[in-house]
Amino acid sequence: MKEEFQQKIEQSETRIFKAVFPSDTNHYHTMFGGMAMQLMDEVAFIAATRFTRKVVVTVSSDRIDFKMPIPAGSIIELIARVVKIGRTSLDVKVDIFVENMYAEERHKAISGTFTFVALDENKKPCSIL
Ligand SMILES: CC(C)(COP(=O)(O)OP(=O)(O)OC[C@H]1O[C@@H](n2cnc3c(N)ncnc32)[C@H](O)[C@@H]1OP(=O)(O)O)[C@@H](O)C(=O)NCCC(=O)NCCS
Numbered sequence: 001m002k003e004e005f006q007q008k009i010e011q012s013e014t015r016i017f018k019a020v021f022p023s024d025t026n027h028y029h030t031m032f033g034g035m036a037m038q039l040m041d042e043v044a045f046i047a048a049t050r051f052t053r054k055v056v057v058t059v060s061s062d063r064i065d066f067k068m069p070i071p072a073g074s075i076i077e078l079i080a081r082v083v084k085i086g087r088t089s090l091d092v093k094v095d096i097f098v099e100n101m102y103a104e105e106r107h108k109a110i111s112g113t114f115t116f117v118a119l120d121e122n123k124k125p126c127s128i129l
Helices: 001-011 033-053
Strands: 014-018 054-065 074-085 089-100 107-119
Touching: 001 054, 001 074, 014 033, 033 054, 033 074, 033 089, 074 107
Parallel strands: none
Antiparallel strands: 014 074, 054 107, 074 089, 089 107
16 A cells, blocks of 8 residues: 555544444344444445545445354444555455453454445546545
8 A cells, every 4th residue: 555545544544332232133132243234334434435535335345254243232343444445446444343341351353345436426436536
């Protein structure tokens, strides 16, 4: 990644915290995967928007790894960071860390990468820079 982008990447890194309540969970009392993916797309979208300051849409998500379950009653932190810059597209990696509410315990639970495309006023791909 070129050095000129490093500052923009740092500035656009986006973090969201959320308490995982029973209404966020599945039949197994762990966070529902679809809800995790929605939050990941949202925080990645915010990072992509803050990096480009243009209209962006999600075009793809390569792969999402669910490494650890997230129990109800946890705190999660999502961290989104631009990891690849193309001409009209950019990739944003999202990690979700899970924390125990009542202990100093933190693990990476989910990771995934989302690709966004910048669109012009005619809804056509345009340069992200
Ligand atoms: C985004 C959209 C306008 C792109 O149209 P397109 O004809 O595929 O555009 P292009 O082929 O010119 O590709 C544009 C860029 O996207 C990238 N791209 C396109 N499809 C991709 C895919 N499946 N995965 C990763 N990158 C992709 C291309 O590599 C290119 O990147 P670059 O300019 O950095 O090299 C179109 O696919 C679209 O409208 N999709 C729906 C988006 C949407 O509604 N998202 C919300 C989710 S419901």
